[in-house]
Amino acid sequence: MYSVPKLSEWSAAALDAAVAELRTALSAEAGRVSGDKGLREFHDRWLGRRNGILTQINEEWLKAAPAEAKREVGQRVNELRTLVRETYARKTAEVELTQDADSILKTGKGTSVETDQQWVADLAKRQELVLRAQGVDVSLPGIRRPLGAEHPVIRTMNEICGVFRAMGYSVAEGPEIESDYYNFEALNFPPEHPARDTQDTIFLAGQEAKPARERLLLRTHTSPVQIRSMERQKPPVRVVIPGKIHRHDAPDASHSPMFHQVEGLAVDTNITFSDLKGTLDHAMKALFGSSVKTRFQPSFFPFTEPSAEVAFSCIFCGGKGCRTCKQSGWIELLGCGMVDPNVFEFVRENGYDPAKVSGFAFGMGVDRVAMLKYGIDDIQLLFQGDVRFLEQFG
Numbered sequence: 320m321y322s323v324p325k326l327s328e329w330s331a332a333a334l335d336a337a338v339a340e341l342r343t344a345l346s347a348e349a350g351r352v353s354g355d356k357g358l359r360e361f362h363d364r365w366l367g368r369r370n371g372i373l374t375q376i377n378e379e380w381l382k383a384a385p386a387e388a389k390r391e392v393g394q395r396v397n398e399l400r401t402l403v404r405e406t407y408a409r410k411t412a413e414v415e416l417t418q419d420a421d422s423i424l425k426t427g428k429g430t431s432v433e434t435d436q437q438w439v440a441d442l443a444k445r446q447e448l449v450l451r452a453q454g455v456d457v458s459l460p461g462i463r464r465p466l467g468a469e470h471p472v473i474r475t476m477n478e479i480c481g482v483f484r485a486m487g488y489s490v491a492e493g494p495e496i497e498s499d500y501y502n503f504e505a506l507n508f509p510p511e512h513p514a515r516d517t518q519d520t521i522f523l524a525g526q527e528a529k530p531a532r533e534r535l536l537l538r539t540h541t542s543p544v545q546i547r548s549m550e551r552q553k554p555p556v557r558v559v560i561p562g563k564i565h566r567h568d569a570p571d572a573s574h575s576p577m578f579h580q581v582e583g584l585a586v587d588t589n590i591t592f593s594d595l596k597g598t599l600d601h602a603m604k605a606l607f608g609s610s611v612k613t614r615f616q617p618s619f620f621p622f623t624e625p626s627a628e629v630a631f632s633c634i635f636c637g638g639k640g641c642r643t644c645k646q647s648g649w650i651e652l653l654g655c656g657m658v659d660p661n662v663f664e665f666v667r668e669n670g671y672d673p674a675k676v677s678g679f680a681f682g683m684g685v686d687r688v689a690m691l692k693y694g695i696d697d698i699q700l701l702f703q704g705d706v707r708f709l710e711q712f713g
């Protein structure tokens with residue numbers, strides 16, 4: 320326990336050493352203070368009128384000092400007095416704050432004030448006092464930490480997934496670097512099949528030594544996660560899969576070598592094409608407004624049979640024809656169809672016997688939707704990272 324030493328030397332260095340020793344003791348003892356009792360003991364020990372440490376240094380250091388050292392000693396004693404008082408004020412505020420916080424946690428009410436509202440106001444004031452006592456000036460300008468904004472593509476993805484989550488779908492993801500097996504083969508694109516040419520694929524270099532199905536590529540669609548989901552989970556399955564995809568496309572206002580899709584898959588014992596139509600019709604209305612109509616046209620995808628392209632009536636002209644819909648009245652948005660039995664064959668072992676289960680799948684472009692929703696006319700803007708563009712979505 321610290322006690323005030325008598326001084327026999329009065330040089331500046333000796334005084335500084337004595338002051339340093341006292342300060343160390345002060346901060347150690349202050350650190351141990353807790354509760355009202357501790358606070359009172361701290362007060363009596365340091366600030367007690369009759370025999371507190373401040374009184375003692377006044378007697379033992381200042382009064383005992385030879386005349387020529389009085390000034391140096393006086394200055395230090397004054398500084399120490401201020402420091403001790405400040406420390407006590409800070410501890411008082413801290414103790415009070417802790418008590419109020421404890422009390423409100425236990426009882427919902429503070430200790431020193433009547434209403435919660437007042438408590439909150441007082442708390443803010445007290446916190447400010449503690450901060451100020453700790454040398455934090457709350458009136459100084461802060462360090463600006465600008466809030467980020469959700470990227471329009473991510474926001475749109477979340478919105479699309481939200482529509483399907485509300486219908487009971489779960490959300491899954493898969494790797495962006497994918498094998499030929501998941502991206503093509505298990506989706507019923509046989510090796511050398513011309514349908515592969517429709518997806519200008521970016522392959523990873525140096526894969527020639529591997530068997531074809533193991534070669535890695537950047538996934539050209541989110542459809543491989545259909546297979547991954549069915550491997551992971553027995554039927555029934557209802558899942559949406561948001562993600563980034565890559566194709567070897569030259570960038571222009573409507574093309575980007577990297578873009579986004581949301582895939583969907585529903586498999587159960589009695590899923591029909593009308594389930595598919597109803598689900599997508601609902602989703603289009605939820606995304607673009609209840610007055611939009613949907614149109615299904617026959618199409619081809621290796622992994623669905625039958626397959627369809629879905630368009631919705633143009634939200635800008637109401638279907639009359641305008642620039643956005645290229646005068647057709649319709650905006651094409653997604654591919655879909657009934658899961659081809661050949662696809663189920665790849666996961667048959669996990670409960671997907673094509674004679675027993677059926678399902679539908681769909682895949683839609685997210686970037687297109689974001690551009691339509693926010694009136695963006697150049698897809699490149701989405702990926703250039705220009706803050707002037709992005710901050711408009713904050």
Ligand code: DAH
Nearest residue numbers: 540623654655656680681682
């Ligand atoms: N994967 C297709 C594409 O990127 C889109 C698609 C079409 C996904 C039909 C599907 C589907 O799930 O059933 O062009």
